[in-house]
């Protein structure tokens with residue numbers, strides 16, 4: 241550490257290639273390729289960087305917002321927000337890195353991050369040392385920042401202090417590198433102008449290599465901690481148990497079981513909002529309704545809610561309403577009494593009674609029968625239940641958490657769900673975002689899952705190959721976290737010992753290719769599936785017809801010409817350009833002299849999938 245912290249003599253990178261050998265002193269590649277992706281489109285009020293919409297904002301106004309955040313929320317909360325905002329930007333830029341320099345060396349590809357950071361006006365980034373091995377998950381990065389926009393504003397308002405303050409930028413570096421590497425990489429600012437030094441210096445390493453040192457920095461990258469003021473000691477304890485637990489939203493004891501079934505992992509705004517809501521409602525008695533696609537982790541959210549609630553000492557009973565036959569659901573939930581109206585041979589309590597003084601989690605509530613819905617409503621309203629075949633009522637003290645991936649309002653309209661029960665359940669709805677809506681959490685989630693299955697199957701798998709990572713990051717994830725877990729588990733099992741998970745170890749079943757946004761191309765890279773290229777296979781005739789008409793028109797052919805519209809001609813041109821470029825939209829856009837976003841817009845406005 242001590243030798244690595246020495247200032248660099250020149251802005252050159254000392255690098256280690258993917259093979260592990262040392263490559264000396266490479267300068268940044270020409271930034272022209274990145275600048276060519278920046279488009280100002282004042283006519284429609286947009287700025288584009290690749291396909292991301294950007295903003296030009298005044299550093300002074302960002303500084304004013306920063307001051308208000310600090311003054312109103314306190315320095316810790318403000319730092320956390322700004323760090324995660326930076327993390328989000330960095331994660332987005334990392335998606336551009338491999339696209340922008342597909343045929344370059346790994347270090348040139350990585351340089352996209354520091355170069356974009358400069359292009360975006362944050363700071364000058366001078367590389368000191370960079371060692372990358374994506375497959376082995378090895379990373380060491382040290383950079384010097386000069387002219388940071390962030391500390392400049394901070395010093396102007398608060399003067400020199402005792403803590404580094406380039407929070408957004410540290411978040412950016414961590415987000416960029418974590419997504420690039422496919423595992424959590426944490427940067428720390430070891431020097432900062434706000435400490436009175438002449439420049440800032442940052443060091444980035446995999447989270448587990450930091451040990452105790454980065455506990456405090458890590459705290460600001462976590463979404464929300466599930467205990468008041470997550471203590472540094474708790475984070476330290478988690479760090480020792482691996483990166484996944486260290487970046488968990490909570491501080492549950494890192495026992496193997498907690499490690500195994502907790503996916504409360506992430507730093508994205510959407511996930512952060514969920515954590516915030518869970519924390520707000522946990523200590524009330526309110527009924528909570530989790531909404532969201534299947535596989536997003538609603539049960540994990542419910543367990544977390546229970547764990548931090550006042551009834552955490554009581555039982556947590558989970559029922560998947562869809563997994564129990566309709567005829568049995570009432571006796572399952574409310575219990576059954578021997579004799580009487582039933583032919584039950586034994587009396588037994590239902591899940592409600594078993595969850596007494598605890599939490600009952602009802603998953604897939606939308607498919608409950610109307611009779612069961614009536615009984616549930618009564619349990620919620622009166623706090624009492626009646627076993628099937630019994631006339632006696634029993635009091636229960638149960639907090640109900642429900643979840644559904646159905647639109648319950650639709651179910652009400654269709655007469656399948658009771659409106660009064662809906663209002664009773666919908667006291668505190670929490671929508672859990674899909675994995676597509678929280679892509680920047682993928683590195684942390686992938687890493688968490690990788691560790692989990694490596695341990696479970698006792699496999700020595702190092703990580704993901706670059707192209708596997710590309711595929712994972714651009715995949716559509718219709719099955720959300722559950723699907724991600726399945727893919728990674730399969731990868732861990734199939735990958736060679738001591739090696740990395742490659743694309744063929746992940747996407748092995750046909751269903752992922754034909755059902756999703758992306759499919760596998762013959763060269764192993766992901767291309768849009770079922771999109772333009774396929775449409776053209778059957779649509780060539782249409783293009784030919786248009787070409788014939790245009791020819792007739794331009795060449796002044798005599799006689800009647802089939803009428804054709806400019807719109808048809810443009811559609812044919814767009815399709816041909818995409819086909820010629822083999823689906824590479826940027827190349828197709830260049831052929832047509834328009835920007836990629838413009839091409840995408842035109843294709844979409846014609847109902848063509850991209």
Ligand SMILES: [Zn+2]
Nearest residue numbers: 406432433440
């Ligand atoms: Zn700084």
